[in-house]
Amino acid sequence: MTTELQAESGPRGAAESAHVPTIDPGPHSTSSPATRALGIAVLAGFAMLAYLGLAGTPEDRVQGELVRLLYVHPQSATVAYLGCFLATTGSVMYLWKRSLWWDLVAHSTAEIGAVFTAFALLTGMLWGRPSWGTYWVWDARLTSTAMLMLLLLGYLALRKLPGDPDVRARQSAIVGLLLVPNVILVRQSVTWWRTLHQAPTLSLPGAEIEGLLLFTMMFGFAVFSGLFLWLTIHRFRVAWLVRQVDELAVNEAITARIAEGTSR
Amino acid sequence: MSNTFFIVAGWITVLGGSAAYATVVILRGRALSLRVPVDRRRWSSTPQQESRPIARPLDGPLDGPLDGPLSRP
Numbered sequence: 001m002t003t004e005l006q007a008e009s010g011p012r013g014a015a016e017s018a019h020v021p022t023i024d025p026g027p028h029s030t031s032s033p034a035t036r037a038l039g040i041a042v043l044a045g046f047a048m049l050a051y052l053g054l055a056g057t058p059e060d061r062v063q064g065e066l067v068r069l070l071y072v073h074p075q076s077a078t079v080a081y082l083g084c085f086l087a088t089t090g091s092v093m094y095l096w097k098r099s100l101w102w103d104l105v106a107h108s109t110a111e112i113g114a115v116f117t118a119f120a121l122l123t124g125m126l127w128g129r130p131s132w133g134t135y136w137v138w139d140a141r142l143t144s145t146a147m148l149m150l151l152l153l154g155y156l157a158l159r160k161l162p163g164d165p166d167v168r169a170r171q172s173a174i175v176g177l178l179l180v181p182n183v184i185l186v187r188q189s190v191t192w193w194r195t196l197h198q199a200p201t202l203s204l205p206g207a208e209i210e211g212l213l214l215f216t217m218m219f220g221f222a223v224f225s226g227l228f229l230w231l232t233i234h235r236f237r238v239a240w241l242v243r244q245v246d247e248l249a250v251n252e253a254i255t256a257r258i259a260e261g262t263s264r
Numbered sequence: 265m266s267n268t269f270f271i272v273a274g275w276i277t278v279l280g281g282s283a284a285y286a287t288v289v290i291l292r293g294r295a296l297s298l299r300v301p302v303d304r305r306r307w308s309s310t311p312q313q314e315s316r317p318i319a320r321p322l323d324g325p326l327d328g329p330l331d332g333p334l335s336r337p
Contacts, residue, residue: 027308
């Protein structure tokens, strides 16, 4: 089949006409009805969380107003852990099955993990300054989290290297295997070593977090999990589209080459 | 600086950062969607669209990187 554009403009036109999918009538986004519903639910959840976290809950007896940062800091860290867990799972599955789907899952969730690790570090620093008198100390929890951040950035840098996509995916998957062990190190650092960072609030001996404070904290975990799910779906679709565009570019080059050969 | 500064800064970091990242992801998805036919974006196709023939420059090359003209006799 030959398009009118190809007939009119020759081989070069054939290559350019490979962009014809732009006339595609389908909706141009990564949204679907389900993600739109989830997005609205997450937005409503964040509005509710902001009200509860900033105004609706009382001060803590020990931490005072600073407890309000604990409605976003541990939640950010949890999303980062989720991202790393899925990135390692995707890496293992890619190395086992050699499936593009798992490679894209690993890439997408690692990026989200990096974003939320940064949030966890920043909110932790903002909590640490008034609580400890300093933004940063090289204790085990903070140092291991910084190492996790560097590992995630290294993983994402590796994904940007030019070259064979399969080789890149395999190399990235090998780095991705290190994420969960690093998360375990971060998580256990407060129990394995003596740190300035407190043990997990909910498992702290003698900690009495209850009532609206406990509800707000748990509600925050639910809202952030919803956000993670929404971001993962959209980021995965973006990664899928990038791969499709790359394949279309290869097709375009092949088509142009063939057209060049037949025109001689 | 009062505690309020640190609390507000922390919330803005997370909420603003999440919103900015989500916006980047959505805009990038929109830009890329324009370059990919709907049959390669299953999440955005409806039964009506799936039954419609999609205009293609050549019959075949969109099926896969090495399918199409090369595989023909």
